[in-house]
Amino acid sequence: MTTLAFAALDGMLHYELATACEIFTLDPTGLADPWYDVVVCAQGPIQAGRFVIExxxxxxxxxxxxxxxxPSIADVDAEIPPALLDAVRAAHERGARLVSLCTGAFVLAAAGVLDGLRATTHWAHTDVLAARYPRVRVDPDVLYVDNGRVLASAGKAxxxxxxxxxxxxxxxxTVANAVARRMVVPPHRAGGQAQFVTTPVPARADHPLADLLSWTMARLDRxxxxxxxxxxxxxxxxxxxxxFRAATGTTPLQWLLIQRIRRAQDLLENTEQGIDAVAEAAGMGTATTLRRHFHAAVGVSPDVYRRTFAAKALLSPPPPA
Structure with a gap:
């Protein structure tokens, strides 16, 4: 049986710890044997949000x-206990598999085990991680990274x-899909899929470009x-x-492309329109153009995106007459 240990420390966020514990402590009957021997390790009782964990x-x-x-830590600027860093390094030297969830990447980076490797974290902290640990190759646009023995994910989902x-x-x-069904989550999203598609907008409704952006959004199919x-x-x-640069941080054409991608995402999630019709409605012209830009921005094809995120009613067979 594989021992799977969670590194817990004061100030951590409880969501990732609780969710991962739920996944790895599911009843393995009918799934796999042996399963995981899960332990939560810390120097003593810790505070995780509103919860105290023994x-x-x-x-x-x-x-x-x-x-x-x-798991994730709430304050990426807080000092990480040296004893925890020593334990992480010791596990790494023994050949253990190391995994960070969300801002837990800051712990692995501080321990030095991410040096020279690709890693990611929650999109709001990727710039900080890259600046603080320049030897880590931070990828801000992916869901997770698998380096073999060292893995890292972005936040939450x-x-x-x-x-x-x-x-x-x-x-x-087969086992992973069965666990996903029990969790009622998509069975597989490729790690290279984008965390999200940025939608830069002016901060104030009275910004000089606000009317122009609204006008453009109403004409994305043109x-x-x-x-x-x-x-x-x-x-x-x-x-x-x-x-445009001052208001959105990007160029007019890049902003327009992002809005077209988001329009395509909405249509793929909530309508049964074919890829050609989605491409036309999003102003991409052809399915080939849509697939090229969509994959570059989101990391998966429109077809894969629809299978993963389409509203359940769209994917369910019609009821019998």
């Missing part, structure tokens, strides 16, 4: 585990994806150029580009 064992057990999972990925590695896709947007805003193309 650990099963100390950090010495963590150093002896086959798999070590570090992506932590579930990585836990299911671990089960898939250990016990195969062919629009920078000149069209500049004409509507009564600005030169150069002045429009400067205002």
């Amino acid at each position: 650990p099963d064992d100390g950090l010495d057990r963590l150093a002896r585990a086959e798999t070590v999972i570090v 992506a932590a579930i994806d990585l836990c299911l990925h671990l089960i898939r590695r250990d016990h195969g896709p 062919r629009l150029t920078v000149e069209d947007l500049a004409r509507q805003a009564n600005l030169s193309s150069r002045h429009l580009a400067r205002q």
